[in-house]
Structure formats: structure tokens, C-alpha cells
Amino acid sequence: MVSFFKQKGQKSKKQKTDEKDQSISKITQNIDSSITTNLDIVKQKTGSSPDIIIRTLKISQNPQIKTTILYVQGLVDNPSVTDFLIESIMKNPHLKEKVLPHEALEVISKDVVSLGGVETVMDWEKLFLSLLSGDSIIFIDGINIALVASTKGGERRSVQEPSTNSVVRGSREGFTESNATNIALVRRIINSPDLWIESMKIGTVTNTDVSIMYINGIAKKGIVEEVKERLKGINIDSILESGYIEQLIEDQVMTPFPTLDHTERPDKVAGGLLEGRVAIFVNGTPFVLLVPALFIQFFQSVEDYYARFDIASSIRFLRISIFLFR
Structure with missing residues (x-):
């Protein structure tokens, strides 16, 4: 039986x-x-x-x-x-x-x-x-x-002031959950044909749109190629937020300090691109990644871009001093 x-x-x-x-x-x-x-x-x-x-x-x-x-x-x-x-x-x-x-x-x-x-x-x-x-x-x-x-559309959140990285002086525009909108916000700031974008799909189930942005001639080719290789090497079912990408491509895991920077401000991304960094856009999240990230970078505020260099440098030195002697 x-x-x-x-x-x-x-x-x-x-x-x-x-x-x-x-x-x-x-x-x-x-x-x-x-x-x-x-x-x-x-x-x-x-x-x-x-x-x-x-x-x-x-x-x-x-x-x-x-x-x-x-x-x-x-x-x-x-x-x-x-x-x-x-x-x-x-x-x-x-x-x-x-x-x-x-x-x-x-x-x-x-x-x-x-x-x-x-x-x-x-x-x-x-x-x-x-x-x-x-x-x-x-x-x-x-x-x-x-x-x-091509008939893409539907209901989307409009461009609003970012809930994080609030500033007194600066732009009031923040990223949304749409990659197309986010890329357009940065293009409005950097009107240059050297602002290059490359897109790919990551996630065998979600097929999430992921785009990298950099300024050709300013960003080092080695950094751009390294970012591409690490993104292409990701083998995962789903990418729901840029935090997935951050964890899968970072170098050091056992550290209390972030090894990648993230922001929902287009002006901060534009500033990072002009410094030679690479931005990673993930569809479905308003947070954009900036790589590579330096330790000294986390003592910088987005308002430092809009202040005089002597005042901005003094305030940044004050932040570092407080961190060291606190």
C-alpha cells in the first residue's frame, strides 16, 4: 500500500x-x-x-x-x-x-x-x-x-523638498522614485553633453532599472569601469532599494562608517559628479548613491557649496575638531 x-x-x-x-x-x-x-x-x-x-x-x-x-x-x-x-x-x-x-x-x-x-x-x-x-x-x-x-506613465510622486539633508540656503528640489525624473533633475543642473548615463537591469525577478551617471573627462575611467563590473556581477532576485546595491558592491563590511554616500538632493549629486565621482540611480527609491566615498566627505554639508570658501572651510574644520576632541 x-x-x-x-x-x-x-x-x-x-x-x-x-x-x-x-x-x-x-x-x-x-x-x-x-x-x-x-x-x-x-x-x-x-x-x-x-x-x-x-x-x-x-x-x-x-x-x-x-x-x-x-x-x-x-x-x-x-x-x-x-x-x-x-x-x-x-x-x-x-x-x-x-x-x-x-x-x-x-x-x-x-x-x-x-x-x-x-x-x-x-x-x-x-x-x-x-x-x-x-x-x-x-x-x-x-x-x-x-x-x-512607449506609453510609460501612471501616478507618480511629484518633485518635493527632500525630507533629509534639509538646508537653509540651496535648492528645494528632491529626488523622487522615478529614475527618469531623477536623471532629468541632475541634467537641469549640469547642461553638458559630457554628462554620460549608462543603464542596466538588475534582479532576475524584479528587473530593476539601475543607471550610472558620470562626467566624461572628469571621472577616472578606472573608477567607472570598476562600478560597472561590480554592478554587472550582482546576481540576486530583487533590488527594492539602493541599500541593496550599497551592500552588494561595498568593500568593507565590518566598519561603523559608510563606504558609500547616499543623498536625495540633486545639487549634492551634481557637486559629487563635478568632483569626479559616479552616481548610481535605482528605480523605486529617492536615494542616489555616490561613489567613491571618503571619510572627510561626511564632515561636509551641502550648504558648503554655497558659502564662501573661507567660511565653509572654517565650519568644516570646526566639525572635524568637535569629532576628534569630543
């Missing part, structure tokens, strides 16, 4: 493994030419989540061509999806009656969709990454290629 249940359990486990392998192989293959098959894969992969919106469109000039738009509710800019995507496809006169599916793909990408950043994808990995980043996906029946339209 015991062996019977054991064999039954092993068989059931094997069946589940085979079904899982078949499911994975089905999802990891290229996009199919059938909209029905593609939608089944999307529903299977996302668990038929209700926030995945599927809109099937009728092209007035050519109802024979089936078109479907997918997007994630809350991650897209709704006016862009409605006005510049859905209505453009449904009412655009370029989609004539005799146009073929592959011709419709080209017409939609070049003439119909009036949004920037329209590109084609053929594999599911890139498609899901774009979909869950706030882009909209366009499927055309009979074509094994999908269109990705």
Missing part, C-alpha cells in the same frame, strides 16, 4: 514537471503569428491578471485585419494609449481595405502611431519586459512580430 502511494506521488510529480517544462518551452519560443495563441501565452504567463488590459480593435478601413493592444493598467499614460494609439489605429485612413497584414505592420509603426519609441520585438522575454515596464504591445493577426509603443 505504501509503495502504491509512493509511485503515484512520483508519477504525479513527474507529470507536473513535464507540464511545467512544456509550459516554459512554449513561453520562451518566439512570438506566434496567431493572436489567439499569443494571448493564451500572455494569460498563462501572467496568471490572467486583471490589470493586464487586452483591447481588440476593429480597423474601420480594413475589418479583416485583427489587431489587439495589451498594456498594464496603472503603468501607462492613459491619454497616450487612448488618443494616440487606439483611436489612431481605428480611424487612420492609411489602413486601406486591400492592405496586407505585413503591410499593416509597417503602416502602423511608421504612419499611424504618433508616439515616439515604436519598435518591433520577436521574442517573449523582451516583450514581457516592455509590457511590465509600462509600454503597450500591438499584435497583428498573421504576423509573428509585435510592436512596442
